[in-house]
Amino acid sequence: MTDSISDAAREIGDRVETFVRKEIAPYEQDPRAGSHGPTEELVREMRDKAINADVMTPHIRKDGGHYSQVETAYILKKSGLSPLGPVACNTMAPDEGNMFLLGKAGSEEQKARFLAPLVSGEARSAFFMTEPSADGGAGSDPSMMQTEAKLDGNHWVINGKKTYITGADGAKVGIVMANSSDGACMFLVDLPDPAIKITRVLETIDSSMPGGHAEITIDNLRVPADQMLGQPGQGFRFAQVRLAPARLSHCMRWYGVAVRAQEIATEYACRREAFGKLLIDHEGVGFMLAENQIDLKQSELMIDWCAATLDRGEDGNVESSMTKVSVSEALFRVADRCVQVMGGMGVSGDTIVEQLFREIRAFRIYDGPTEVHKWSLAKKIKKKTLAAM
Template identity: 45%
Template sequence: MIDFSLSPALLELKKRTASFVRDHVIPEERYLNEHTGLPAEKLAELRRKAREAHLYAPHVDEEWGGMGLDMREMSVVFEEAGHSLLGPLALNCSAPDEGNMHLLEMVATQEQKERYLRPLVAGDIHSCFAMTEPPPGAGTDPASLRTVATRRGSEWVINGDKWYITGATGASFAICMARTDDGVEQGGRQPRASMFLIDADNPGFQIVREIPSLDAHFVGGHCEIALRDCVVSDEAVLGAVGEGFRYAQVRLAPARLTHCMRWLGVAQRSLDIAAQYANTRESFGQTLGKHQMVAEMLADSATEIHAARLMIWHAAWVLDTGGKGRYETSMAKTYVSEVVNRVVDRALQICGSHGVSMDLPLALFYRSVRPFRIYDGPSEIHRSVIARQVLKEAALRAEEDETAREGQALPQRTTSSDASQGGDR
């Protein structure tokens, strides 16, 4: 039997996180500027309170100043934090820093961790992840990566362009992906690539502009970056040369799931707002919630949130138990991103002019959640990953059936979680 109950300790942590967001974070939303974020002094104060409440950096090992939660525990805490767009910032578990912290913990040298990870966890700095490029460079297809790092003695010279790099303005460093030779990874179609830690004050690292965008982007915006004869030392290589795409999977599979966790909190708060409004707003002699069409919207949202939560929990279990979870996180990312959009849209519709106004957070949520269907892989790309796995398993079943008909021993099948550790990109 599958046990979906939360341990007493995790249930207490869930309630404590919810109380912290309700009592300390949501009241600060009135000071939020959707482009520049929360004033620095107010964010620092929220993080001080998060430390006092023992809720700070839930995803990072205690050695580096975090709580050391596993993915299943994070799924509960991150969702509660996500009830406010400021919640993940207050707990210092927002993108892109959260994903970069995970990658640094997994791959960086001890010296690199002390230089980059420790101040990042402390909240003294923020960072960015520079992988996406303008056309014809790498977007959803990593094989088109065009940024090149050329070895020159004990140094590397990096040239290329990066596009829509979240958090770049004011970042202290970037984790940058670049090609490191003209070959391809063994057995694959991707070019060999490496990751580099580039300090933002490097003369060859230039922020061209901050890109105006649909969503609220808070700390560091979304930026266009030019790398022009950007010189870094061998010590700037993150992990091993040529392993960049493997490290990208180390970062991206958990990161797409933590995105789901945070945005599910936005969906739940949107449903809560809509339900409260439907309980009090009267129309045609009764409250909105008693009108069948409104009730149907509320029911659909509640059902989809529940399904999304269970999908996140399962993908978190796969990662916690050693699976790579590419298949499961692709399904979660696709489903949850679309659920969140539908739930926020319904909530705004139920609240009518109040939903459209800035008196409620729904209009800001509406603009902010739409890009979730694009970043960390658009839904179409994830569907292609899922379809490949479905076709692979169908072919394996056909092979098993053929073997059974011939009276031979059946080959052992893999589960979807095991199979997801294969060649999906």
Template identity: 50%
Template sequence: MDFEITPRMRELQAATREFIAQKVVPYESDPRQTEHGPTEDLRRELVALARQARLLTPHASVEMGGLGLSHREKAVLFEEAGYSPLGPTALNIHAPDEGNIHMLEVVANDEQKERWLRPLVRGDIRSCFCMTEPPPGAGSDPGLLRTTADPVDDGYVINGEKLYITGATGAKLAIIMARMPDGSATMFLADMDREEIRIEEQLTALDTCFTGGHAHVRIDNLRVSKDDILGEPGRGFHYAQVRLAPARLTHCMRWLGQARRAHDVAVEYSRERQAFGKPIGHHEGVSFMLADNLMDLHAARLSIWHTAWVLDQGRDGGLESSMTKVLASEAQWRVVDRSVQILGGSGVTDRTIVARIFRDMRAFRIYDGPSEVHRWSIGKRIAKGVA
């Protein structure tokens, strides 16, 4: 296993760190951040800065205009981007577009890549991934998928509801998972501005870091052609795994940067804030929490790197990504929670960025599969003797 930081990685790390500090952090107090995420105007302004810095959509292939990063290179760059809540938006590596870009590169045909993928890589448009449904539809159990795609003439008619769809409001492209008459699942590509697709409700969530927020989407009699199928009919669940295994890992990478940011703020405060005759960082109650933070950050980073290495070897990485999703999300949450505790009043108000990170990160233990579902999946592998 190779944990070496190559010269290229160090160059990417330094360039991204400087870009985030000098160009992105000053936007953190910009009023164009709403309860449903950065506005489209703010997103485009940040994207323009990343384009100038030649850091835009770095995970995309060189052919599509990206940097063609390996998973280990992404681990370095994405952590640095995540140091600011606006960093992933600026670099166009935010969810769901980051995972959608990866999947389209692997699965889409040449015509679909030119129509949808290239504008996504340029940051000209956004996308959403329409899979989760209201109960009793698909959630952690995708087998409960209720959205249907019925054959008609040379295409299909799609009907259904989708819930908690990140980035749906303002997105140009919808990737829709629907059930075929034979019970298999297929992914379809559609314009989000079709009148048959409508936003039923804009949901108010704990997090405020995703442009477009989260929405309840209804699809009524949406007619699509066979050319709108992503990949092959009936392979939707397989393609979902193509998307989800790396996407779980990149979530961990980005949030590692925010956890490190919260820790850094807490460290600085612990050195300056006096209590009972000395800086609070000299009291064991605080110093032990900071030590635990450092160990959790270290453990999360090692887990991310291990899984990135596995994926770089061309292996499936499903088991490793599930383990890392649980290990990293829970470790990073502990770091942020301790940082709030150390900061006291400053940690629960807008006097520091830590309260914002706290709100955003709580959802991370649920996104891309809650910890309990991953534990259940890992446990099944153990019972079958394949883990």
């Protein structure tokens, strides 16, 4: 599949790798990269460097068109070599997925107002879908959505609660999902807005995304009718437009993170001696690193296979589900073994490996936990089998 990567995509991807390794990795120990992600000051500083290096939003061409999914995979895997790389290069969730959705479904006016500042890296965004489970709201099952939108003249009035909203603190563009009498809808909003209140920013296992993950109360938010994305009732369809490639781009980014963890653990095992020989010469250690190489190669092949499926114009929902399950589980095994190889050093903050472990652990949950994807796949297997009987 690497034969389908253009010289232009390969060149930008290689420049992204050099930039992330040399310019961004040193920021990993910066105190401004805290438990709720890098501060706005640090984001701006890194993005200014990305602009100067001409690697800002590298997966979108200068003319506004996107590279193919296979080419995007090549680029985003490089940006993921540091947990700060996707933030610096503007390939991080939720912005990358939101840009993709707006590019597909937004009107020209909506693109000019909401998409352009995201592509330039001037603004961050948030996607308001998940709701508190205590209120019976939407989590992995968006059909449970409790947030309501009611038409009032030429405005929609939205009320509800959201949670785990990545990047809401500091975002300038929001995509709010709510139910109307015609079904689910998506609305574009300028942030901050006094009707969208952050009640708290959660303490979570991961710490790479700016703004962290917030609980939100939406109280009589008024949105002009022309800021609806598409038509009433198209919200679930647009969610699928966004989610299939977004699952895959998560795999791309965290693949880069796992490669970096493997590099650090391998270097450590080739330097550290115990019981009269290098750690890597002990089968218990060497075999773990070998297993990591196998998991990394299988993950790379799954990512490229799914990307090629989307490039052929196929739906890709089943393929992205399988890829998300396979890659998230494999990369977690890689990160876990890296911690184990490094022993006490692996669980300390003296290297980036312990954070990489935490980040990849969270990846197994967001954009659909493994169990939900397996359940969905099992339903499709049953339907196909019964139809053939």
